[in-house]
Amino acid sequence: MFKASSFSNASQPAQLLAVMTGIAFGATIYLTLFGIIIYSDHADPEVFGVRMLIASLTSVIVFSSHQLLSTMQEKPILAAFPNITGRWFIVFMVVLLSAYVDKTSEQLSRAVMLIWLIITPFTLTCTAVVIRSLAVLYYSNPARRRKAVLIWSNSACADLVESLRKTPLAAIDIVGFFDNRNESRPPANLVRLGDLSEAARWIVDEDTGHVNVDVVFIGLNTREPEELADIIAILEDSTASTYFIPESLIFGMPGIQLRELAGRPVLASTETPFIGIAALPKRLLDLLGSMSGLILLSPVLLLIAIGVKLGSPGPVFFKQKRYGIAGRPINVYKFRSMRPSDPNERVVQATARDPRVTPFGRFLRRSSLDELPQLFNVLKGEMSLVGPRPHAVEHNELYRKLVSGYMFRHKIKPGITGWAQVNGLRGETETLEKMEQRVDYDLYYIQHWSVWLDIVIIWRTLKVVLGDKNAY
Structure with missing residues (x-):
């Protein structure tokens, strides 16, 4: 794998x-x-x-x-x-x-x-x-620029700050720094926001889970303070991009990507591949695919809607709140495949021969036709044709505590299909090991994305849907 x-x-x-x-x-x-x-x-x-x-x-x-x-x-x-x-x-x-x-x-x-x-x-x-x-x-639009904070700076950090200020196309504004040392670090007229013990609480709000910054730069020295371990643990469970700025050449660490920002080498921890203009090809593919799909499949959508309505009482569409890009909640749409339940009822994944699933709904789930309304999510820009599958909010809150790097899946838009799904990880994830495997595949996709990979996944999805039995 x-x-x-x-x-x-x-x-x-x-x-x-x-x-x-x-x-x-x-x-x-x-x-x-x-x-x-x-x-x-x-x-x-x-x-x-x-x-x-x-x-x-x-x-x-x-x-x-x-x-x-x-x-x-x-x-x-x-x-x-x-x-x-x-x-x-x-x-x-x-x-x-x-x-x-x-x-x-x-x-x-x-x-x-x-x-x-x-x-x-x-x-x-x-x-x-x-x-x-x-x-x-x-x-130049502030909405398209990312806020950054600097932690435990070194001489390389000072050079990076100056380079970012001279490189507007980097689209990053550093708002301040955290450091235990009292002297000004780095010498770039940055605001000192506090010491390292305050950094974790500032970056992620403990009560709401809101991430106050988009990017975190961490300076690497021969001796790092003990507080850095707690800060890194917080960042691992957030959607903030993390860059490690080495004082020396300590590259080759597992899961770390060598990147360049404003002409300076940095170590990035699971950065999003869709920054600025690089996001355009994927968005064009999503727009073309979703519009073509909705037009060509409109007769099928109508027939499915009639079948859902005749199969059991209740609405045609099922709406569920899930996490989108950067952990922001979105409403994901499906054709309803289960009998209506209490909105306050705990979310439980569907299993084989689940009594909640209607006969027509079972056909929809096995063929994945129940996912077709998510083409509207793609058209709205909330989802992508290809990306990590969005999980129910309850499952997110559970697995983010159990699976290392789980929240990195939210660095990009969720997808109707994904790399994990075409590699046999569709449907119920009844064990923690399966969820860990799914996250591994999702992170692999984020690090290796290309338009060609999206096309391959879409093609393989069609083959999987026709023969896979893992969807209930």
């Missing part, structure tokens, strides 16, 4: 964002040549058509660079100009080589090619300015 703690690959979102940047630069190169051809009397569009296509595809490969993306985010755009120009020259040489190979180089207008070579670095730089400006504007 795949255990989330055994892997540390967290580069998928960064790679995806780099590819999207490469596509933007590829489109700019294409449009630049297209504009030159339109205003030129010596260029044959048919001859240049193949070159434009080759240039665009090559640009996506050459400009899809995390290093270039970091330079654009962390430094003035002019600092990225040499990098952009060098990559453009590579694309230009590939175009010339392709023309030489298929013996069409003599048909290309030398004037057009020369103008294209000279002008394109400037149009690419303008594109970089637009991308950066849009990103800065997007993250």
Whole structure:
């Protein structure tokens, strides 16, 4: 079985964002040549058509660079100009080589090619300015920025604070720090919020369970205070992202991911893969999938609604409060498969031959058709097509105390299906071991997410639904 703690690959979102940047630069190169051809009397569009296509595809490969993306985010755009120009020259040489190979180089207008070579670095730089400006504007909204607090700082923490302040696209505001030492730490004019004994109570409200901060930075020294163990235990049962900032290179710890923030190395504990623009592809997949599903399955939805109504008295839909992203409560919808019960009755998972389940409801649960109304949750943005399955609030409160890392499942939106479900963990979790396995799979999904993985899970879900017997 795949255990989330055994892997540390967290580069998928960064790679995806780099590819999207490469596509933007590829489109700019294409449009630049297209504009030159339109205003030129010596260029044959048919001859240049193949070159434009080759240039665009090559640009996506050459400009899809995390290093270039970091330079654009962390430094003035002019600092990225040499990098952009060098990559453009590579694309230009590939175009010339392709023309030489298929013996069409003599048909290309030398004037057009020369103008294209000279002008394109400037149009690419303008594109970089637009991308950066849009990103800065997007993250200028306080609602899209994350609040952070610093605990037990070191010299590396001071550097990180300064870098975050100079990097608006990091979208993180540090509100203060906790430290037992009285002297100002770090030297960045931060507010001292208290000592370490007060940190845990400040981060998570003991009465309500509300998390007061989105990100926690913890400085790692050769000697850490004893209070850090209590703070880390509190963070393990919260939805706050945790970064460990080492004074030395102590990487390779189980379950820790090496990440980069504002150009500084940090150790992240189960960070969400959907930050900023990286969330866009998954949201587009959810919108396309939910809208297509609701339209194509509308006759099926109507027939099921009639069957539920005729099968037993009561409402067509069953609504239950569950935890969504960041532990916020949401109402999850299903077709009702059980006879109506007292709203105050304790929630108990359905089992095989459960007398509460109606005959028609048993068919719905075995086929998972009772989950179809959750497409509306996906359309509203409360759920995703793929993600950790949301559990009843009672079960959440039970298992968060029994399973280490359980609350990390809520770093992303819950899903209609998930990695655990297509690996045989559907239906009732009658043992603690099964729940631990489900959480392991969910954390693996969070750390290894990609659009392709979502597509694979959706496809495997269809196969599981047709043959699985674990849903009651």
